[in-house]
Each structure stands twice: as C-alpha cells, then as structure tokens.
Amino acid sequence: xxxxxxxxxxxxxxxxxxxxxxxxxxxxxxxxxxxxxxxxxxxxxxxxxxxxxxxxxxxxxxxxxxxxxxxxxxxxxxxxxxxxxxxxxxxxxxxxxxxxxxxxxxxxxxxxxxxxxxxxxxxxxxxxxxxxxxxxxxxxxxxxxxxxxxxxxxxxxxxxxxxxxxxxxxxxxxxxxxxxxxxxxxxxxxxxxxxxxxxxxxxxxxxxxxxxxxxxxxxxxxxxxxxxxxxxxxxxxxxxxxxxxxxxxxxxxxxxxxxxxxxxxxxxxxxxxxxxxxxxxxxxxxxxxxxxxxxxxxxxxxxxxxxxxxxxxxxxxxxxxxxxxxxxxxxxxxxxxxxxxxxxxxxxxxxxxxxxxxxxxxxxxxxxxxxxxxxxxxxxxxxxxxxxxxxxxxxxxxxxxxxxxxxxxxxxxxxxxxxxxxxxxxxxxxxxxxxxxxxxxxxxxxxxxxxxxxxxxxxxxxxxxxxxxxxxxxxxxxxxxxxxxxxxxxxxxxxxxxxxxxxxxxxxxxxxxxxxxxxxxxxxxxxxxxxxxxxxxxxxxxxxxxxxxxxxxxxxxxxxxxxxxxxxxxxxxxxxxxxxxxxxxxxxxxxxxxxxxx
Amino acid sequence: xxxxxxxxxxxxxxxxxxxxxxxxxxxxxxxxxxxxxxxxxxxxxxxxxxxxxxxxxxxxxxxxxxxxxxxxxxxxxxxxxxxxxxxxxxxxxxxxxxxxxxxxxxxxxxxx
Numbered sequence: 001x002x003x004x005x006x007x008x009x010x011x012x013x014x015x016x017x018x019x020x021x022x023x024x025x026x027x028x029x030x031x032x033x034x035x036x037x038x039x040x041x042x043x044x045x046x047x048x049x050x051x052x053x054x055x056x057x058x059x060x061x062x063x064x065x066x067x068x069x070x071x072x073x074x075x076x077x078x079x080x081x082x083x084x085x086x087x088x089x090x091x092x093x094x095x096x097x098x099x100x101x102x103x104x105x106x107x108x109x110x111x112x113x114x115x116x117x118x119x120x121x122x123x124x125x126x127x128x129x130x131x132x133x134x135x136x137x138x139x140x141x142x143x144x145x146x147x148x149x150x151x152x153x154x155x156x157x158x159x160x161x162x163x164x165x166x167x168x169x170x171x172x173x174x175x176x177x178x179x180x181x182x183x184x185x186x187x188x189x190x191x192x193x194x195x196x197x198x199x200x201x202x203x204x205x206x207x208x209x210x211x212x213x214x215x216x217x218x219x220x221x222x223x224x225x226x227x228x229x230x231x232x233x234x235x236x237x238x239x240x241x242x243x244x245x246x247x248x249x250x251x252x253x254x255x256x257x258x259x260x261x262x263x264x265x266x267x268x269x270x271x272x273x274x275x276x277x278x279x280x281x282x283x284x285x286x287x288x289x290x291x292x293x294x295x296x297x298x299x300x301x302x303x304x305x306x307x308x309x310x311x312x313x314x315x316x317x318x319x320x321x322x323x324x325x326x327x328x329x330x331x332x333x334x335x336x337x338x339x340x341x342x343x344x345x346x347x348x349x350x351x352x353x354x355x356x357x358x359x360x361x362x363x364x365x366x367x368x369x370x371x372x373x374x375x376x377x378x379x380x381x382x383x384x385x386x387x388x389x390x391x392x393x394x395x396x397x398x399x400x401x402x403x404x405x406x407x408x409x410x411x412x413x414x415x416x417x418x419x420x421x422x423x424x425x426x427x428x429x430x431x432x433x434x435x436x437x438x439x440x441x442x443x444x445x446x447x448x449x450x451x452x453x454x455x456x457x458x459x460x461x462x463x464x465x466x467x468x469x470x471x472x473x474x475x476x477x478x479x480x481x482x483x484x485x486x487x488x489x490x491x492x493x494x495x496x497x498x499x500x501x502x503x504x505x506x507x508x509x510x511x512x513x514x515x516x517x518x519x520x521x522x523x524x525x526x527x528x529x530x531x532x533x534x535x536x537x538x539x540x541x542x543x544x545x546x547x548x549x550x551x552x553x554x555x556x557x558x559x560x561x562x563x564x565x566x567x568x569x570x571x572x573x574x575x576x577x578x579x580x581x582x583x584x585x586x587x588x589x590x591x592x593x594x595x596x597x598x
Numbered sequence: 599x600x601x602x603x604x605x606x607x608x609x610x611x612x613x614x615x616x617x618x619x620x621x622x623x624x625x626x627x628x629x630x631x632x633x634x635x636x637x638x639x640x641x642x643x644x645x646x647x648x649x650x651x652x653x654x655x656x657x658x659x660x661x662x663x664x665x666x667x668x669x670x671x672x673x674x675x676x677x678x679x680x681x682x683x684x685x686x687x688x689x690x691x692x693x694x695x696x697x698x699x700x701x702x703x704x705x706x707x708x709x710x
Binding site for chain 1: 599600601602603605606609610611622624626627628630656657658659660661662663664665666671677678
C-alpha cells in the first residue's frame with residue numbers, strides 16, 4: 001500500500017453464488033464512501049473468495065487484513081464509518097478463527113472468475129497435486145469417510161440420483177440411474193471405470209482436472225465402488241497425457257500407502273483398488289464399448305448396445321463407466337448434499353460444467369460455470385469477447401460430434417436440451433469461438449478429416465460414408481464443387497448418422513449438417529462463385545495487383561519466394577497466377593496497398 | 599476399532615497457517631508448455647541465493663487462465679494473495695527481491 005493513510009476494502013463479488021451479497025454490497029460501499037467524501041482514501045477492490053461462503057457477504061479490509069463476516073447493508077455503515085474512515089476495527093463483526101485467504105482470486109474486475117463456480121476444479125491451482133496433505137486439508141477423503149461410516153450403498157446411490165448429476169462426457173445420462181442399474185444386476189463381480197480418454201480436439205478439461213487434483217478422482221471412484229459393490233476400478237487414460245499419468249500413478253501409490261486404497265479401506269471390510277490402463281492414440285476408444293474392448297486386450301472397436309456396460313461390460317460383468325468430470329462431482333455432492341447440487345443449474349441440467357474455451361477469443365482457458373449460464377456470458381463476460389475485436393461468427397461446442405452455433409443463438413443457456421435445440425450439443429466441453437475470418441466449409445472439412453481418420457472401420461456407413469463426405473468437402477474447398485454436392489452431402493450425412501454402429505459415426509456428420517443449416521451461403525459461394533468469403537481456402541484465393549495503384553517499386557517481386565511477379569521498375573507489376581503459392585508476402589510488403597486478396 | 603473419521607483426523611497434518619510465504623507455480627501441461635519449469639527452477643534458485651529459509655515453492659495445477667501462463671501465486675496467511683502472470687526468469691528475480699524479501703507487490707506483473 002503506497003499511502004499508509006489509505007485503506008482498501010476487498011469485496012467478494014462472485015456472481016454465480018446462490019446469495020450474491022457482495023455484488024449488491026459493492027455499489028453501496030462506493031456510494032457511501034462518496035457521500036462521506038472518502039472515495040479517495042479508500043480503494044474498493046472486487047475479488048472472488050472460494051470456500052468462504054459462510055461469511056457471505058464478506059469484506060476484507062487492508063492493510064490490517066481484517067475479515068468481516070455477514071456484512072449486510074445494516075452493518076455496512078459501521079464498518080465504513082468506524083474502520084474504513086476512522087481506522088478503528090469493528091471487533092464484533094470480525095472473523096476470529098485463522099482463515100487461509102489463499103482461495104481468494106483478486107483479478108481487478110473479477111470478470112474471468114466472478115461468474116465461475118468451481119466445483120470439479122475446486123482444488124486445481126490451489127493445491128500441490130502431489131501432496132496428499134494438501135488434499136486432506138481441502139476436505140479430501142472426508143466424503144469417503146462419511147460414506148463408509150454413515151451411509152449404505154443404496155443411500156449413496158439415492159444421493160447421487162437426487163442431485164440430478166448427468167454424465168459429463170457428453171451423453172448426459174443420469175449418473176444416479178446408471179449407478180443404480182449397475183448395482184442391481186446380480187453378479188459375482190462388478191467393475192468401475194473412469195473414462196479419461198479425452199479425445200475431442202481442443203478439449204482439455206479432464207486433463208487439467210487430473211493433473212491438478214488426482215486424489216479427487218481416486219476418492220470418487222472408491223465411493224462408486226462402494227455404492228455398486230465393486231472391488232476393482234480402472235482409469236483408462238490416453239497415453240498423450242504423460243503428466244496426468246505420472247500424477248495418477250503417484251496418487252494411487254500414496255493412497256495405497258495410507259490405507260485408503262486396496263484392502264480394508266479406513267480399516268473397514270470394504271476393499272477397492274485402482275489400476276491404470278493407457279490408451280494408444282485412438283479417438284474411438286473414448287466410446288465406452290471400444291474402451292472396454294481395449295482394456296480386455298482386444299482391438300478398440302465398439303459393439304452394438306444393448307447390452308449396455310451396466311449390464312454386461314468389462315469381461316461381461318456389470319460395469320460402471322463414467323467420465324472424469326462426472327466423477328469429480330461425487331465427493332462434493334456427498335459432502336454438501338444432493339440439494340446443494342440440485343439448486344444450481346437449470347430444471348433438467350443440474351450443477352456446473354467445465355468448458356475449454358479456445359479459438360478467436362481474448363481470454364482462453366478453462367472455465368467452470370453453473371448450467372444455465374448463457375453462451376454470451378461465457379464468450380463476452382468471462383472470455384472477454386472476440387480477439388482483436390473482430391466480428392463473432394459461430395461457437396462450436398461438442399467437438400467433432402457437435403455443431404456450430406451462430407449469433408442468433410448466443411443467449412442460449414448452457415443446458416443439455418437447449419444446446420441440442422440450437423443445433424449442437426453439450427459434448428465433453430470443448431468450446432471453440434470463430435470469427436469473420438473462419439471459413440465454415442473449412443471447419444466442416446477439418447472435423448471430417450479427423451473423424452474419417454479415427455473411424456475404426458468396422459461398420460460400412462461410417463467407414464465409407466465419412467470418406468465420401470470428406471471427399472466432397474475437399475473438392476468444394478478446392479473449387480471443384482458442383483451444385484449436386486449439397487443435396488448429396490445432406491442425404492449421405494443423414495444415412496451415416498442413422499446407420500452407424502457407434503457414436504463416432506452417428507455424430508461425425510453433425511458439423512456438416514450444422515454448417516449447411518446456418519451458413520449455406522458459404523457453401524454456395526464456394527460452389528457457384530468459386531470464392532471463399534472468409535479468405536481461407538487457398539485454392540480459391542487470388543492475389544491481384546491493381547494496375548491503377550501500382551507504382552512499380554518492385555518490392556513485391558523481391559519478396560516473392562517463387563518469383564512469380566514480373567514487371568520493370570516504375571512499371572505495373574503482374575502476378576503469374578499459375579505459379580503463385582498464395583503466401584501473402586507481397587500484400588504485406590506493398591507500400592501503396594495495391595495488392596488485393598480475393 | 600477406530601472410525602474412518604478418526605483415522606482421517608490422525609492422517610491430517612496441520613495446514614500451512616504459519617506465516618510462511620508460499621509460492622504456487624502453475625505446472626499443468628499448459629504451464630509447462632509455456633515455460634513453467636524454468637520459472638519453478640528460477641524461484642528455487644533465487645530463494646536459495648537470498649538465503650530465504652522458510653518459503654515454500656510448490657507446483658500446482660491449472661487455475662484456468664491458460665493464456666497467462668507461466669503463472670505463480672504468492673500467498674501468506676494474513677495477506678491478500680497475489681497472482682503473477684506471464685513470468686520469465688527476469689521477472690522471477692525481481693519478485694523474489696522485491697516481494698519475498700522486500701514485502702512489496704509488483705503490480706505490473708499481476709493480472710489486471
């Protein structure tokens with residue numbers, strides 16, 4: 001604090017909490033300070049304080065670092081008059097027990113964190129993921145202790161079902177229902193699996209959760225094992241996540257050493273162990289039946305369902321398989337209760353969702369928001385808006401299985417059903433923002449290139465269908481598209497969706513259908529005009545020197561890497577289109593802006 | 599037979615409420631890709647150079663602002679936490695000198 005007479009008051013302004021006390025308080029504080037002419041002597045700062053909600057509304061006064069609890073509007077006057085202005089702390093409002101304020105994020109205007117509610121990511125960035133003690137200090141293993149001491153397996157399942165938790169891997173199936181179904185199948189042996197094969201390009205929610213808080217996943221699966229009657233769990237992690245694998249191995253060993261994994265957990269007669277299985281680079285192994293085949297040592301290919309894994313899964317035993325993020329919610333639900341969870345979100349989608357925000361956006365990163373937060377809030381408030389202030393074009397959710405949502409749907413709340421209605425889906429949480437410089441045909445081509453490559457080949461609609469769809473898209477982006485391609489793309493897409501064996505094929509055409517629906521004019525420009533409006537498809541681009549503007553300075557010819565520009569000094573220069581590689585260097589170099597890209 | 603809750607209480611050690619500075623360096627894949635390993639090493643070596651005995655430097659996961667990595671958060675019980683972003687070895691040198699030793703926050707390195 002530069003000025004020793006100056007005080008600072010930090011107000012918790014988390015806007016996503018159930019009681020937005022701080023948000024109401026902050027303008028009041030500013031108003032009262034102004035009334036007393038004290039606004040120069042007291043700085044007001046917004047922050048977000050995780051885990052301090054029982055003190056809400058809460059303020060911290062610096063430099064004395066005094067934490068005041070329950071400062072409603074009635075108590076505020078005394079804090080302002082007595083402490084902020086006259087320097088005398090108000091003892092009776094103070095929080096007296098030692099409080100670790102390291103969970104407070106002060107970020108100026110708190111826009112990035114203010115709207116977030118970090119449940120699955122509660123410990124990420126806060127604890128040392130390789131410190132068992134850190135995990136315990138953040139209420140780690142309290143949920144498992146509570147479960148083993150005070151709850152029956154059925155009660156655990158009831159709680160998860162009541163919470164409304166739905167699968168976060170993209171399917172959105174009721175987690176509690178899945179647990180109940182797996183537990184109810186009569187069997188000698190049952191298995192628990194965590195699907196950590198996060199394969200969507202651009203998605204890194206699960207990776208961050210595991211790297212930042214590996215013990216949480218282990219505790220959650222142990223609770224799941226107890227609930228459904230299993231003594232063996234597997235975490236299937238993609239091999240492309242070496243740090244996550246390292247941290248998981250470490251955490252599993254630590255947990256075993258402390259008697260919290262393996263035989264007789266916490267000294268009870270419940271035993272449960274976890275082993276890792278690594279993926280080998282196949283996107284299709286994120287599909288549950290292909291994943292199970294992979295663990296069994298067979299080739300990762302899906303099989304028809306029913307039977308579902310909850311009935312017949314790993315080695316034909318009832319198997320509970322859930323996504324990392326789904327698991328990460330379990331300890332929090334056990335500790336805080338199903339009602340707490342169900343109070344967040346929308347009617348049908350409870351709790352929070354983690355998104356990997358990427359693309360043409362100012363603040364990229366990992367965000368966790370309550371269901372019901374709108375796309376606009378995520379992109380403009382948390383994400384800070386479009387990079388370079390360009391024009392928003394679409395937001396892609398759900399990875400290769402999803403669709404591109406255009407501007408008119410920006411006020412769609414994040415919710416399983418609403419995103420389907422907007423022409424996309426929740427997916428695992430990838431959210432890619434696109435601007436005016438993105439070509440939507442190119443986007444469809446990108447995703448089909450991916451799914452075509454990853455298709456396992458077992459069923460004809462996916463194996464052949466994705467190939468033909470991709471071929472058409474490539475031709476269109478290279479200027480060889482014909483009008484018949486559009487109805488063909490639509491028809492084949494619907495066939496592939498309907499007749500493919502697994503989710504990969506069933507959803508691979510979604511990017512095509514969604515971009516055709518919302519950006520048909522771009523496809524038409526590529527086909528009829530041989531023109532790419534966004535200026536992306538290289539084959540359709542032309543660099544052209546305007547003879548009216550060219551002054552013959554020869555700078556472009558000098559910088560051209562293939563020497564395709566001809567012209568004498570002081571005379572109009574010309575680009576040989578047959579040699580031009582469309583690198584754009586000439587346009588950058590031209591001092592009179594005579595070169596156009598069209 | 600001890601209850602799980604009692605066993606858990608035994609396992610728990612007292613948390614770090616003891617007035618030490620704690621530096622958390624973001625070391626998830628995003629941080630490491632951005633160069634956090636050098637930042638972590640720089641903190642360790644600078645702290646040793648200055649002979650600071652009780653500063654904890656730990657690695658932590660991804661706090662979410664991947665575009666601001668490498669990041670490090672400096673906390674001490676009784677003080678507001680400070681999040682330093684876009685770090686390199688030179689900035690770390692200054693942070694150790696001016697903040698950990700001198701007690702003064704370097705505002706320009708924070709996320710504003």
